[in-house]
Amino acid sequence: MNPLKTFTTVTILLLTASGAAHAGTTLDAIKKNGFIKCGVSDGLPGFSFAEKGNYNGIDVDVCRAVAAAVFGDPTKIKFTPLTAKERLTALQSGEIDVLSRNTTWTSSRDSAQGLNFTGVTYYDGQGFLVNKKLGIKSAKQLDGATVCVQAGTTTELNLSDYFRTNKMKLTPITYDKSDESAKSLEAGRCDVLTSDQSQLYAQRIKLAKPDEYIVLPEVISKEPLGPVVRHGDDDWFDIVKWTLFVMVNAEELGVNSKNVEEMKKSTNPDVKRLLGVEGDKGKDFGLANDWMAVVIKQVGNYGEIFERNVGQGSPLKIQRGLNALWNQGGLQYAPPVR
Amino acid sequence: MAEHAPAPVKPPFWNDPWIRAILFQAIALVVTIAFGLYIFDNTQANLRRLGIASGFDFLSSPSGFDIIQSLIPYSATSSYGRVFWVALLNTLLVSALGIVLATLLGFVIGIARLSKNWLISRLALVYIETFRNIPLLLQIFFWYFAVLRAMPAPRQSLNLGDMVFLNIRGLYLPAPEFQTGFGWVLAAFGITVVLTVLLARWARRRQRATGRQFPIFSIALALLLGLPLLTFWLAGSPLVWQIPELQGFNFRGGWVIIPEMASLLLALTIYTATFIAEIVRAGIQAVSHGQTEASLSLGLTSSLTLRLIILPQALRVIIPPLTNQYLNLTKNSSLAAAIGYPDLVSAFAGTVLNQTGQAIECIAITMAVYLTISLLISLMMNWYNRRVALVER
Numbered sequence: 001m002n003p004l005k006t007f008t009t010v011t012i013l014l015l016t017a018s019g020a021a022h023a024g025t026t027l028d029a030i031k032k033n034g035f036i037k038c039g040v041s042d043g044l045p046g047f048s049f050a051e052k053g054n055y056n057g058i059d060v061d062v063c064r065a066v067a068a069a070v071f072g073d074p075t076k077i078k079f080t081p082l083t084a085k086e087r088l089t090a091l092q093s094g095e096i097d098v099l100s101r102n103t104t105w106t107s108s109r110d111s112a113q114g115l116n117f118t119g120v121t122y123y124d125g126q127g128f129l130v131n132k133k134l135g136i137k138s139a140k141q142l143d144g145a146t147v148c149v150q151a152g153t154t155t156e157l158n159l160s161d162y163f164r165t166n167k168m169k170l171t172p173i174t175y176d177k178s179d180e181s182a183k184s185l186e187a188g189r190c191d192v193l194t195s196d197q198s199q200l201y202a203q204r205i206k207l208a209k210p211d212e213y214i215v216l217p218e219v220i221s222k223e224p225l226g227p228v229v230r231h232g233d234d235d236w237f238d239i240v241k242w243t244l245f246v247m248v249n250a251e252e253l254g255v256n257s258k259n260v261e262e263m264k265k266s267t268n269p270d271v272k273r274l275l276g277v278e279g280d281k282g283k284d285f286g287l288a289n290d291w292m293a294v295v296i297k298q299v300g301n302y303g304e305i306f307e308r309n310v311g312q313g314s315p316l317k318i319q320r321g322l323n324a325l326w327n328q329g330g331l332q333y334a335p336p337v338r
Numbered sequence: 339m340a341e342h343a344p345a346p347v348k349p350p351f352w353n354d355p356w357i358r359a360i361l362f363q364a365i366a367l368v369v370t371i372a373f374g375l376y377i378f379d380n381t382q383a384n385l386r387r388l389g390i391a392s393g394f395d396f397l398s399s400p401s402g403f404d405i406i407q408s409l410i411p412y413s414a415t416s417s418y419g420r421v422f423w424v425a426l427l428n429t430l431l432v433s434a435l436g437i438v439l440a441t442l443l444g445f446v447i448g449i450a451r452l453s454k455n456w457l458i459s460r461l462a463l464v465y466i467e468t469f470r471n472i473p474l475l476l477q478i479f480f481w482y483f484a485v486l487r488a489m490p491a492p493r494q495s496l497n498l499g500d501m502v503f504l505n506i507r508g509l510y511l512p513a514p515e516f517q518t519g520f521g522w523v524l525a526a527f528g529i530t531v532v533l534t535v536l537l538a539r540w541a542r543r544r545q546r547a548t549g550r551q552f553p554i555f556s557i558a559l560a561l562l563l564g565l566p567l568l569t570f571w572l573a574g575s576p577l578v579w580q581i582p583e584l585q586g587f588n589f590r591g592g593w594v595i596i597p598e599m600a601s602l603l604l605a606l607t608i609y610t611a612t613f614i615a616e617i618v619r620a621g622i623q624a625v626s627h628g629q630t631e632a633s634l635s636l637g638l639t640s641s642l643t644l645r646l647i648i649l650p651q652a653l654r655v656i657i658p659p660l661t662n663q664y665l666n667l668t669k670n671s672s673l674a675a676a677i678g679y680p681d682l683v684s685a686f687a688g689t690v691l692n693q694t695g696q697a698i699e700c701i702a703i704t705m706a707v708y709l710t711i712s713l714l715i716s717l718m719m720n721w722y723n724r725r726v727a728l729v730e731r
Contacts, residue, residue: 084692085688085689085691085692088692088695089691089692089695089697092388092390092695092697093697108693108694108695109695111389111391112390112391112694112695112696113390113391113694113695114385114388114389114390114391114695115695134587142587143586144585144586144587144588144590145586145587145588146507146587146588151678151684151688151689151692152688152689152691152692152693153692156403156689156693157402157403157693159403159404160402160403160404160414161402161414163404164413164414164415169590170404171404171406171588172403172404172405172406173406173598173678174406174678174680174684174689175677175678176675176676176678176688180677180678183483187487187506188491188506189487189506189507189597191587230388231388231389231390232387232388232389
């Protein structure tokens with residue numbers, strides 16, 4: 001390995017300084033640019049999907065909320081569609097300010113890869129999508145199957161783990177784009193498509209004959225999906241983190257985009273603090289004092305963005321399940337605004 | 339008589355062209371090194387600031403993912419370093435096969451392009467102009483998503499004599515399994531190769547000396563096939579074929595050529611062959627027509643003329659641009675990432691980079707490897723070029 005090492009060291013010298021020093025803080029740069037650079041998926045209905053030149057989805061709404069928090073205007077965003085393989089490097093190198101692209105929170109991404117997950121927008125788990133014709137009822141019957149999977153994902157690793165623990169033979173085909181996986185499943189190049197369950201439902205809608213495919217009951221992993229920022233800028237990290245918490249708290253307190261103005265008259269001190277009527281909790285973030293109210297008004301609370309994009313108000317019709325509020329049997333829980 | 343010229347006035351040292359030259363070189367060197375160090379240091383500092391791991395330790399940690407095609411034993415418990423070798427071998431495999439096939443096809447098409455038969459030369463022209471002018475990536479997609487997707491499902495495989503099966507998952511071939519005693523056959527083959535080379539040399543010397551020809555081709559062929567086959571029979575046929583068998587979802591056993599590799603290879607071959615064909619045509623046309631006429635008037639047949647007079651001279655023109663095409667083909671093989679063939683760019687600079695987050699190291703290694711492969715190909719081709727180059731006396 002030694003000659004190679006020397007060689008590569010030399011090559012590194014030739015590389016331009018990747019991620020050249022960022023001048024000032026992320027927030028300063030964003031304010032100077034006048035927009036937030038947000039990395040989203042390259043096409044996943046419900047999460048981020050471009051339709052008629054407009055991005056829609058729960059991941060997109062998280063970015064919109066951050067823009068509303070910073071600028072008071074949810075449209076001040078530049079979206080960058082990224083494949084699973086590109087996304088983390090794009091964030092590390094400063095090409096985007098925040099990555100909101102159904103990305104799983106893991107220890108190595110938090111540590112070795114120099115990233116910070118700001119919370120969980122969607123509690124997910126990995127599943128399998130198969131053609132009904134195969135007559136498969138359980139993932140345990142997949143011995144010897146050819147599986148399509150997206151390159152550079154946690155899914156790819158879980159897949160290998162699952163087949164290894166169950167002593168099954170695996171033939172994986174890894175594509176950069178989820179569309180290619182879906183096309184391959186339809187053509188029969190692979191027997192199974194594996195991904196986070198939410199994505200499987202989204203992918204299924206895009207198939208020519210969605211009814212011919214089923215999602216197997218097994219969920220083989222924990223996939224907490226959430227927005228990500230770079231290590232090393234705590235102020236920016238706090239803003240993105242609390243934008244999500246604000247939306248969850250708003251749902252818990254019954255504040256939504258329609259009633260936010262009325263709620264400002266509420267006597268509940270929690271609501272008053274959230275909406276910036278009482279105290280200066282908003283200012284502590286270096287933003288306008290009422291930024292939380294603006295986020296709720298312009299984008300909505302967590303329940304609203306969930307239902308609108310992936311829940312009952314969308315073609316996906318996904319149940320709240322794990323993503324219900326903590327006091328309704330789910331896992332969504334936000335620290336208090338205080 | 340000896341009149342001393344006035345002693346030349348020694349110019350100040352900064353006006354001495356020799357010293358100046360050295361000085362400027364030294365300054366340039368120092369600036370370059372300083373710039374390099376600055377970039378290196380800057381990168382290191384930024385990586386530390388962002389809390390991103392650096393270094394090459396990750397190469398020994400387990401990868402945790404599977405790869406569809408591997409020429410060496412590999413599993414999800416192997417290391418990232420192992421992934422590198424698997425990916426490198428996959429790149430080399432598709433490049434080497436592509437170079438051989440593209441050369442064969444290119445020479446045939448190039449010569450066909452010059453054929454006196456109107457239909458053949460027009461067909462060659464249409465082939466060249468079509469495939470040369472369609473982007474390579476598009477051709478890869480064409481083969482992968484259009485042509486090879488039309489293959490039947492595993493259960494409806496096209497079956498050739500219960501040995502070879504073709505379906506959407508690939509072409510399944512019987513794999514040879516060597517039993518004890520096969521070493522003798524290999525040894526016999528080695529011996530015959532040496533024998534053939536010696537025989538060919540002797541035949542050439544004899545022809546130079548006496549002008550008498552020796553039927554070297556047929557005798558060499560007989561030797562090369564005969565002796566190993568005889569040993570094979572004597573050793574008790576130490577070879578069995580493992581036939582692929584349909585089990586559950588897929589065929590198991592035997593060798594499989596996956597469609598990802600097939601479409602990449604097809605596209606690379608067909609695309610590069612068009613350029614090689616034009617290079618071959620140019621090379622042949624560069625040989626003066628007088629040579630052909632002289633050769634024909636000496637009584638050589640036209641095929642002998644092509645083989646003994648034209649091609650050796652044409653090769654001198656052909657080799658340097660041909661080297662370029664080989665380099666292009668190797669580098670173009672990195673388009674594999676688009677269709678999921680696990681080559682160096684897809685599996686190493688893609689998946690490994692993403693799972694470890696060590697972009698600089700992975701890209702640096704990948705760049706170094708492509709540089710090395712390209713330089714090696716150039717070296718080999720330059721060596722061959724020197725051998726066939728015109729020796730001026």
